[in-house]
Every structure is written in C-alpha cells, then in structure tokens.
Amino acid sequence: MVRQYNHHDFMKRNTIQLKRREERRIQAGHLWIYSNEIDTKKTPLSQFTKGEMAEVIASDGKFLGIAYLNPHSLITGRLLSRRREHFDQKQLVQRLEAALALRNRLFDKPYYRMVYGESDLLPGLIVDRFGDHLSVQLNSAGMDVLKERVLDGLRKVVNPASILLRNDSSVRKLEQLPLAIEAGFGDPPTEVEVIENDVKMTVPLRHGQKTGWFYDQRVNRAELSKYVRGKRVLDVFCYVGSFAIQCAVAGAEEVWGVDASRSALENALENGAQNGVENRFYSVLGDAFEVLRALREEGEYFDVIVVDPPAFIKRKKDHVKGLRAYQRIGELAMRLLAPDGILMAASCSMHLKRAELLDVIRSGSVKTGRHSQLLFEGMQGPDHPVHPAIPETRYLKAYLARVYKP
Numbered sequence: 001m002v003r004q005y006n007h008h009d010f011m012k013r014n015t016i017q018l019k020r021r022e023e024r025r026i027q028a029g030h031l032w033i034y035s036n037e038i039d040t041k042k043t044p045l046s047q048f049t050k051g052e053m054a055e056v057i058a059s060d061g062k063f064l065g066i067a068y069l070n071p072h073s074l075i076t077g078r079l080l081s082r083r084r085e086h087f088d089q090k091q092l093v094q095r096l097e098a099a100l101a102l103r104n105r106l107f108d109k110p111y112y113r114m115v116y117g118e119s120d121l122l123p124g125l126i127v128d129r130f131g132d133h134l135s136v137q138l139n140s141a142g143m144d145v146l147k148e149r150v151l152d153g154l155r156k157v158v159n160p161a162s163i164l165l166r167n168d169s170s171v172r173k174l175e176q177l178p179l180a181i182e183a184g185f186g187d188p189p190t191e192v193e194v195i196e197n198d199v200k201m202t203v204p205l206r207h208g209q210k211t212g213w214f215y216d217q218r219v220n221r222a223e224l225s226k227y228v229r230g231k232r233v234l235d236v237f238c239y240v241g242s243f244a245i246q247c248a249v250a251g252a253e254e255v256w257g258v259d260a261s262r263s264a265l266e267n268a269l270e271n272g273a274q275n276g277v278e279n280r281f282y283s284v285l286g287d288a289f290e291v292l293r294a295l296r297e298e299g300e301y302f303d304v305i306v307v308d309p310p311a312f313i314k315r316k317k318d319h320v321k322g323l324r325a326y327q328r329i330g331e332l333a334m335r336l337l338a339p340d341g342i343l344m345a346a347s348c349s350m351h352l353k354r355a356e357l358l359d360v361i362r363s364g365s366v367k368t369g370r371h372s373q374l375l376f377e378g379m380q381g382p383d384h385p386v387h388p389a390i391p392e393t394r395y396l397k398a399y400l401a402r403v404y405k406p
Contacts (some may be wrong), residue, residue, distance in 0.1 A: 029389025033077030051145030068142025162186030241268030
C-alpha cells in the first residue's frame, strides 16, 4: 500500500533536524543525508518507517527540503524536493519527462539509460530502455514505497510493452529491502535487442548482469573502435561481447573474449554470428587472472587489450585489496601487449580514484619496461549525467593508452 501525504501532514509532524553546520552540504546541492548528520535527540530515527517522507530542517529550524527516509541505512535521507509542497504524481511524471527529453536529444534510437537516479532528481531509481522494454531498479526504500507510482509514471511517459523490475542489486541489501526479479508491467522477454554505436546485440534482460547491459561504456567503446582495424584484440571480462563484438564490427582482424560465465560467452558468440563476425571472435572461458597468465606462457600477444572488470572495490574497507587486484590485472595485460600496443583500462568502482587507475597504467608500464602515452580519458556516457554536487554520480573511469617499448 502506498501511503499518501499532504501539505498539512508535513507541517504537523514527520520532521528530521540536522546537527549544527550539517546543512551546508545539502545547501550546496547534495541530496543525501547521513545518519550521523541528524540530531537524533530532537528527532529520533526510531519514529520513522522505511520510505517515509519527512521535512528536513537545519539546526536553526530553517526548512531545507522534503526527503524520504530509511532509518536503517547509512544514507538515511534522500532529498526529493526543496519546496514545502508535497512531492506528488504530477512532479514524478514531470521528472520522468525531463529525463526522457534529455535522452531524446542525445540519441535517435530508444536504447539508453533513461533515468540515472540522483542526477535526474529521482534518488534510487534506475531505468534502462531497450526499445519497447524497460529494465528498472528501485535501489532505495523511498523508491520502493513509490513503486506503483513509478510504474504508472513510466507507462504514461514511455508507453512501453513491458517493464521488468530488476530488484536484485546489492544496494537493496544495504537498504534492507528484499531481492527479486519480477514483471512490473506486461510480459518482459528473457532477452532484448540493443543497438549501440550502430551495432545490434542481443542481451539477457532477466538473468544478465545489473539491468542486462552496460550503457555507461558506450562512448568509450566508440573511441576504442578507432584503433582496432586490422588488429588482434583481447577483451577481458567481456560479458556478452560488448567491447569485443563492436571491435570486430569495426574491422579487428581477430578478437578474443575472456569471461568466467559460460552463458555470457555463449551470448557473445551469438552476437558475433548476428553481426557476421563469428569467424573472427574466439571465446575463452575462465578466471581472467589465470587466463592471462596462461596466454603469456603460451606466447600470445595482442595489439589491443581491454580490461574492464567488475568493481574490485565495492566498499571502502576493500580498497587496499581491490587496488592490488587492479594493479595485478593491469600488469598482466601489459605483458600480453605487442611491442606497440593499445590498452583500454576501465573501472566502475566508485571507491577507486581516477588518479589510482592512471597509476595502474604508470606502474604497469614501469614494471614491464614500457612507455605509456595517454590518448583518451573517458567516463560514463551522457545518459548517465553527473550531478555537480554529488561526486558519487561520476563513478566510471576509463583510460586509453598507447603502451610501447622505446
């Protein structure tokens, strides 16, 4: 059941008050309120339920906005509005329309991330569009409470054939929300088509990673394609062939895709056949670190190597161990590069700094006796717009470098 709130409810109750000086980040544009910023003596968190909306006020009583809350999460509040009026269905639809309007300006085909959470002023909501089908994640307690409203809004704004709720992300665990994959509307297919950089692919909607596809790498894939014609390419952590098949279509002579998932590689092979490059794509099943070591022992070399692993640093406490993993995989890749090669190194880990990924390339070059030249610095594509006050929304890092033996 969706709880209804009106203006008078906000005035009478449902208020959280921040500690002294803790309002500055919110006033600067950020949308998150951490549990240690709240004056819990004046406004105990125990009085709130997950997803409940409340007014947010500064220590001096100044109104800051309306947020939905999760008293059990480190990020206790997420601001929805800086006005005192109730955040209603009309405003939700307006924000969905604004999000769609941006994507329509960016792309001539309906394949993109349509809603990117906080950056689209819809905290916790992710929507990926695959033509007539939508893949949706409700990654916060507030959005989970608004589920039916979100589904109604998407039906009104997009009029999709189906909506799949991919509520199986690790973020929901932090919010203490149940995990499930279920139809939100219509009959979502098992697989969907995606067209990216003029390459048509089939991706697993229900059982693929995250929402099924990684639209955030679109620009970086297009940039890499400029360097692959006639070259031998290795795509490490290739998933369903996102980088690999686009490289093959761009004219690579030979492309090897490495992944630990048999089903992902089978999907990549199908995508190769779909694009007429099956004779130039070779799949390698196994742990990336072990495969790269084995390839080196066999004397293999590649002109272009892509290293785009899953997040090795998912939490701050994993930083040291995770950084070591990035350094190891980076060095292994460089030892497989031809004397004059191209390396694309990427990371989706929010907790890895851009300078640290760049240092992976620097240190790997030194250890392998190479010289590296940075050719391109990438981030997520424009359908993942960055909120200027929320550095967490700029998470993807990618470097394209020439690495050669002088």
